[in-house]
Amino acid sequence: MPATPHVERHFTATETVRDIVIGMSDGLTVPFALAAGLSGAVVSTGIVVTAGLAEIAAGSIAMGLGGYLAAKTDLEHYRSERQRELEETHTVPETEAEEVADVFRRYGLTEEQSAPVVAAIRLDRDRWVDFMMRFELGIEAPDPRRAWRSAFTIAASYMVGGLIPLWPYMVLSQGATALWTSIGVTLATLLVFGHVKARFTGARRLRGALQTALVGGLAAAAAFGIARLIEH
Amino acid sequence: MPATPHVERHFTATETVRDIVIGMSDGLTVPFALAAGLSGAVVSTGIVVTAGLAEIAAGSIAMGLGGYLAAKTDLEHYRSERQRELEETHTVPETEAEEVADVFRRYGLTEEQSAPVVAAIRLDRDRWVDFMMRFELGIEAPDPRRAWRSAFTIAASYMVGGLIPLWPYMVLSQGATALWTSIGVTLATLLVFGHVKARFTGARRLRGALQTALVGGLAAAAAFGIARLIEH
Numbered sequence: 518m519p520a521t522p523h524v525e526r527h528f529t530a531t532e533t534v535r536d537i538v539i540g541m542s543d544g545l546t547v548p549f550a551l552a553a554g555l556s557g558a559v560v561s562t563g564i565v566v567t568a569g570l571a572e573i574a575a576g577s578i579a580m581g582l583g584g585y586l587a588a589k590t591d592l593e594h595y596r597s598e599r600q601r602e603l604e605e606t607h608t609v610p611e612t613e614a615e616e617v618a619d620v621f622r623r624y625g626l627t628e629e630q631s632a633p634v635v636a637a638i639r640l641d642r643d644r645w646v647d648f649m650m651r652f653e654l655g656i657e658a659p660d661p662r663r664a665w666r667s668a669f670t671i672a673a674s675y676m677v678g679g680l681i682p683l684w685p686y687m688v689l690s691q692g693a694t695a696l697w698t699s700i701g702v703t704l705a706t707l708l709v710f711g712h713v714k715a716r717f718t719g720a721r722r723l724r725g726a727l728q729t730a731l732v733g734g735l736a737a738a739a740a741f742g743i744a745r746l747i748e749h
Numbered sequence: 750m751p752a753t754p755h756v757e758r759h760f761t762a763t764e765t766v767r768d769i770v771i772g773m774s775d776g777l778t779v780p781f782a783l784a785a786g787l788s789g790a791v792v793s794t795g796i797v798v799t800a801g802l803a804e805i806a807a808g809s810i811a812m813g814l815g816g817y818l819a820a821k822t823d824l825e826h827y828r829s830e831r832q833r834e835l836e837e838t839h840t841v842p843e844t845e846a847e848e849v850a851d852v853f854r855r856y857g858l859t860e861e862q863s864a865p866v867v868a869a870i871r872l873d874r875d876r877w878v879d880f881m882m883r884f885e886l887g888i889e890a891p892d893p894r895r896a897w898r899s900a901f902t903i904a905a906s907y908m909v910g911g912l913i914p915l916w917p918y919m920v921l922s923q924g925a926t927a928l929w930t931s932i933g934v935t936l937a938t939l940l941v942f943g944h945v946k947a948r949f950t951g952a953r954r955l956r957g958a959l960q961t962a963l964v965g966g967l968a969a970a971a972a973f974g975i976a977r978l979i980e981h
Contacts, residue, residue: 550807575782575972582964626869637858732814740807
């Protein structure tokens with residue numbers, strides 16, 4: 518990437534920020550909705566806390582390891598596709614060179630214009646394969662060290678997110694008070710979180726805040742409705 | 750993409766398959782782990798079913814709408830970045846042309862080789878901007894119709910996945926029998942699912958099957974342990 522100053526204005530969320538958003542979105546929403554739902558079924562706050570903590574344990578492990586496996590799978594997929602492309606530059610070099618030319622044809626280059634470019638790219642086999650990976654297949658090389666870091670970040674964010682809606686049930690003995698405190702605290706957190714998330718993705722902030730709170734609210738309302746329906 | 754037959758051997762999971770995998774992975778794992786966890790806390794199967802269904806409602810809505818918002822955010826991000834690139838081809842055309850040249854420099858082209866290519870790409874402003882989006886920023890144009898389809902696919906897959914571990918608690922009155930039936934049925938499903946998923950991502954199938962079952966098993970064991978710990 519060139520060092521021209523204007524490039525820096527393009528915002529690209531770092532992978533860590535993305536992992537925190539992934540973990541925290543679900544962590545704030547699902548345990549919140551589950552706890553609210555169980556309150557709808559009029560169970561004791563003790564059961565709400567047990568179910569909530571069990572959900573946080575299950576959710577953080579499932580999401581964290583899920584993120585780990587996804588990153589590993591991406592890496593393996595990249596390596597196997599790269600190996601295949603590499604072999605093809607040996608077995609069917611003319612076909613592969615033709616595919617490089619095809620990439621340029623799509624951008625309006627004539628045969629005469631693209632021929633020297635294709636010839637230059639073919640000179641270095643590694644660069645040739647890299648070109649095919651990125652421009653023909655559209656696959657970027659994943660960072661091999663990402664998998665564990667990603668798993669840990671997602672799991673920790675899920676736990677932090679999940680404990681926010683749950684603590685009112687831990688410290689308040691009155692079920693109804695705990696439910697309303699949890700709703701208030703969680704919706705406020707979702708608004709702040711949606712706002713921050715929108716800042717990172719470049720979306721409109723007020724809308725981001727409202728959307729995130731709406732998803733949490735709808736999920737909680739559905740869980741509450743289902744639980745109450747079963748109870749009656 | 751050229752119509753040469755060998756390209757077809759590269760497997761790319763369709764977006765629908767990916768959405769089914771996303772929804773089903775979590776749907777099979779989290780409600781399973783939650784139900785097993787609550788069994789560890791020796792609550793009635795009635796409460797397990799209520800909590801499980803509340804979780805499925807919350808999880809499917811949170812994940813489905815989360816998928817919808819993610820797709821929408823991707824689309825907005827793409828459009829705002831494209832607009833910015835488009836403006837820059839008007840305000841700083843030479844800088845943008847230099848960035849096109851930079852892309853080719855990384856693939857070993859000399860100044861003389863890249864100059865006619867850059868000139869050809871600049872001729873059509875739309876193609877020029879498309880080139881920058883894909884090759885400089887590495888962002889592909891998202892499908893605008895994807896958001897709702899994605900939301901529905903993820904939510905439905907989560908529900909289907911979540912009902913598999915839950916039905917034993919619905920039909921069997923004995924808590925321990927329901928728990929073991931749920932464990933057996935879910936682990937078997939996770940093995941099959943992991944196998945199928947590995948087929949789609951091109952990973953090794955036996956390993957994929959075992960990994961997927963392991964994540965579900967670990968999540969359930971953690972939820973079970975936490976719930977039992979609170980109870981005592």
